[in-house]
Amino acid sequence: MAEILKGKVVADKIKEEITRDVEDLKKNGINPTLGIVRLGKNPDDIFYERSIIKNCNSVGISTSIVEEDESITTEKLVEIIERLNKDDFISGILVFRPLPKHIDEEVIRNVISPKKDIDCMNPINLEKIFEGDMTGFAPCTPKAAVEILLHNNVSLEGKNVVIINRSMVVGKPLAMMLLEENATVTICHSRTKDLHKVTSNADIVMTALGRPKYFDKKYFKEESIVIDIGISEDENGKISGDIDFEDVKDYVKMITPVPNGVGSITTSILLKQTVNACK
């Protein structure tokens, strides 16, 4: 029976730290505030926004929501972000993505102040991650995936870690974070041949493929540690990870569930980075 690594324990611990930090900041007259920019009324965005506000409230971080119509121009959105950049009351800025197609995301990424860029959109912050400088802001999902391992005392030094994803929001920054922990890192993707051979030789497999229940236990060994970063809907419309959890959970050493795994930690990372932006 695998050890099930739940996200909530890690998230709670991070939130405890945040609560203490926020108290200290408030004693010094600083009120950490997260500025959220949402375009349109996409139900997923609104759901995510509510969850963030609730989480912010629970740790004492204020929120300031800028809602605009999704027909907004790039120029107008730049103005809004520049206003938030200059606003001393705003500690960190989160712009909901994906942006509408007519918006020039490259412009938006560059305009957000690197010092308030808690979601790590700005190339300057991403380049720091590439260099292995982890003192700044990191993309929240890969950071959450690393945190769940470290929190559970999984040493990464010299471990063979296989990542299945090569995007800028998960796979590539995750690889850089793992290299900083001295793991040997393999990056796989849709063109990888014999994925089975690659995963079954790994100590740790971290997957963000986005195909529900894709990996059954044949892909792993008994000592495998499996971190599931995939989120998709299965054939019944139920949220599922990349791993066939029921098949794998009695076989491997450790596994994260979906939901209630890595995804439960990302918002805490976002809040932690909002507080760090304040410091």
Added chain:
Amino acid sequence: MAEILKGKVVADKIKEEITRDVEDLKKNGINPTLGIVRLGKNPDDIFYERSIIKNCNSVGISTSIVEEDESITTEKLVEIIERLNKDDFISGILVFRPLPKHIDEEVIRNVISPKKDIDCMNPINLEKIFEGDMTGFAPCTPKAAVEILLHNNVSLEGKNVVIINRSMVVGKPLAMMLLEENATVTICHSRTKDLHKVTSNADIVMTALGRPKYFDKKYFKEESIVIDIGISEDENGKISGDIDFEDVKDYVKMITPVPNGVGSITTSILLKQTVNACK
């Protein structure tokens, strides 16, 4: 008997392209010029500088050398680079590294114009590499290592490529270039456990460890393609790669020698990027 992949053939082909491009540019009144900034009189630097000038001459690129004492301040060096940034006659800028210890390299990297940054020092250009955007400037050594494979019609799609190096000048950008070619990429380093197992499972091994003759044929299989990016001196003071060439060359499928392998291509990449900066 392995196929020996020599660098000169590739370098000559790139230089042919450059010569044609330079002729076209000159017809339009543009005279590509490489600005070199050298601090002090380190013999290696002077040797490298002479080699670059000779290569530039051979393809019709002009050079402009700025030599300063190695005691120069960061502020003064910034001024020099800013002058080169603004100088319309300078197409590309190469600042010899390593810089003296008292110079703030972070400042220098950021001050060099991304449009003239042919050695890919500026974080903006490095971040493009991280994203897989290969339209700009690339670090020359990893680019040369990829070119030698492509020139020899080695398909990288779906291949398991192992890189032994995790630096910002070789391993990390190389990994990003290989991902763009749809290879499955493993990044190894000093903390990697059982390197033998990792390399002997790979289709292609690319090493920049800097330990002379470290890898004998036990690290490979008969189908291995071995790209040696390491340069160091062996016990007799002779230039050597990471590979025990004499031991390995009759065993694997393809191998690059050191010297006369990857290193013979890097200057051509630098010149190619100088011309691209002009365009």
